[in-house]
Amino acid sequence: MENKLGEGSMVARPISNIVFIIAMQTEALPLVNKFELTEDPNSLFPKNVPWVRYNGKYKDLNVNIVCPGKDAILGVDSVGTVSAALLTYASIQALKPDLIINAGTAGAFKAKGASIGDVYLASDVAFHDRRIPIPVFDLYGVGLRQACCTPNVIKALNLKVGKLSTGDSLDMCPLDEASIMKNDAVIKDMEGAAVAYVADLLKVSVIFLKAVTDIVDGDKPTAEEFLQNLAAVTAALDEAATKVVDFINGKCLSEL
């Protein structure tokens, strides 16, 4: 039932155009500075949407970082699967990337070997909060997909590898926990599986780079731990993302 993402775009030419999907601007801005990107004043996106695009040339790559931006009424980052799916869709339509990198922070399980600040490359992604107990619909709800196969990235950069589970809540209720265990996930986020769904729909390769801000099976409250570690862990995420982009530069998808 697994679906290898982006096989349609496995062309034998160097990757030239990449799109980072990053849910929170706090996570994105250090990378925007690192790659010396500038905000696109002529938005490619419809009027009124809060989506933001930063763009620039980095080495041989056209690098885009897109964020869902701040909710118009509430002023907070538009996190979660609905916004991430819409932004991924609109970005693919407008930018036709060779590769999508969904980067961000995540919770993780110490019982599976994770620590604060670890950066994971996800091997698989699935949802843990779409329970539809009707045969086949149940599998649709879980929405298991594989990330683009990147054995050379993993070997060269010594990244941790693990399964990612996605849901729209920052906390974890017992049913979510059971689904996360069933998904065999080490890391837990709020966007990955939605980005994977859209990338699969439109046949674009995608990888997931997730840095651990909070230990889900630890003793600290998730929201508190997340906010405490956000800035420091974002630095680790940016370092890993830069290494990944440096590695990607000049290579084809099949060489990752």
Added chain:
Amino acid sequence: MENKLGEGSMVARPISNIVFIIAMQTEALPLVNKFELTEDPNSLFPKNVPWVRYNGKYKDLNVNIVCPGKDAILGVDSVGTVSAALLTYASIQALKPDLIINAGTAGAFKAKGASIGDVYLASDVAFHDRRIPIPVFDLYGVGLRQACCTPNVIKALNLKVGKLSTGDSLDMCPLDEASIMKNDAVIKDMEGAAVAYVADLLKVSVIFLKAVTDIVDGDKPTAEEFLQNLAAVTAALDEAATKVVDFINGKCLSEL
């Protein structure tokens, strides 16, 4: 914090172009036949997506029914918030409707006066499975929005009115239940609040027409009751939808 949907499009001319967003093809097909719509063979949507559009003229209206279609691998209807949001976004971009009607089946609470076969027009919509316990993010997660104000439709057609709560699971865990109660909802679906989010983002008016297939606080298992009642209740939904469209014909948004 409530957001009145679609105020930007409150133009003083008769509604001419409507888009039904319907998650399941079983729910859509009787209406497709009723309005004598035909499937658009030159899809307005990107290659590979399973989204289906039926279109035709009914009285003075250009009527579109769009469905997220069958999952390419699993063959089941692409239900839920992610698909509904994407389809709503793409349909607004392609079709520039005056009004969106999200029609479908729903669960409902007998404690709030609902019975199988009732058809509700939702006054408000919100999510019940996006728990983000950080100030302001919590409100973003709930995503409360008002439907387009339609006092004349309600009066003329004698429809039940109630609040709608949306989540990606067919079942209801205790935390979902608590959120649904907090949302003060009578009806529970898997798409409404996502459709509302996108309609609000792109400033298009939207109404929600939901027919009750299962009693959430009853003694029958939801999945079984849903499947048992789907066909019969779809007939009630179609009758109500036809009456709504007949009422809309020739009127401005402000006359609804």
